[in-house]
Structure formats: structure tokens, C-alpha cells
Amino acid sequence: MRGNLIVEDQVSSPLTSESYDTVGILMNPTMDLTTQTTDLESRVFSILDTHNFKDLRGGQEGTGDEQILVLWGISNSDVGNAISQVTEISQGLLYS
Numbered sequence: 001m002r003g004n005l006i007v008e009d010q011v012s013s014p015l016t017s018e019s020y021d022t023v024g025i026l027m028n029p030t031m032d033l034t035t036q037t038t039d040l041e042s043r044v045f046s047i048l049d050t051h052n053f054k055d056l057r058g059g060q061e062g063t064g065d066e067q068i069l070v071l072w073g074i075s076n077s078d079v080g081n082a083i084s085q086v087t088e089i090s091q092g093l094l095y096s
Contacts, residue, residue, distance in 0.1 A: 020073030022082040023048065028093050029055075030066040036093075037070065043085050045072045 028036055030052055037047050049071040074082050 020046070020048075020075050021077055022079050023071065023073040024082070024086060026070045026072065026086070026090060026093065027067055028070070030068040032093075033068050033070070036089075039089050040070070040072050043089070044077075045074045045085075047071070048073050 026036060026040075033050065040047060047070060051069045051071075053067055053069070055065050055067045072086075074085075
């Protein structure tokens with residue numbers, strides 16, 4: 001995927017209180033938030049923020065009609081390790 005990303009400083013914490021080597025976003029049904037965050041945190045990822053939104057497709061059977069974006073960060077880890085771990089986590093997600 002190609003495109004431009006504009007980053008605006010609108011977060012007061014925890015981004016300003018800690019440095020992250022790698023950050024990323026996962027999207028999944030809101031009903032799976034607890035499982036997703038527990039899996040990330042058990043691998044030493046920090047949950048920096050979440051954003052819940054209505055699924056414009058109307059939801060899929062058994063997933064509910066809301067989606068969530070989970071912004072995560074990890075410190076003291078090279079990008080290859082972070083990608084490897086996120087790949088393992090995301091294999092069980094709907095959109096992998």
C-alpha cells in the first residue's frame with residue numbers, strides 16, 4: 001500500500017511519556033477488543049489508544065456492527081521482531 005501519512009500531535013499520553021521504536025494499528029470487531037489487547041500486552045506491546053467506529057459494511061455475521069482500531073507501540077524491539085509478533089497475532093483476526 002502506498003500513500004501519505006500526516007501525524008498530528010493530539011495525544012497527551014502515553015506517547016509523550018515513553019519512546020516507542022515501532023508503532024502500528026490493528027483493526028478488528030470491537031467485541032474482540034479484550035482478546036486482542038491481552039495478546040498484545042502479553043508480548044510487551046503497549047496499547048496507546050483505541051478508536052471505535054460503526055462498520056460501514058453493516059458488520060459480518062457473528063462479529064457485531066462495530067469495529068475498533070487499536071494503536072499499539074513497542075519499545076526496545078527491532079522492527080523485524082515487532083512485525084513477526086504482530087503477524088502471529090493477526091493470523092487469528094478477521095482481516096489477516
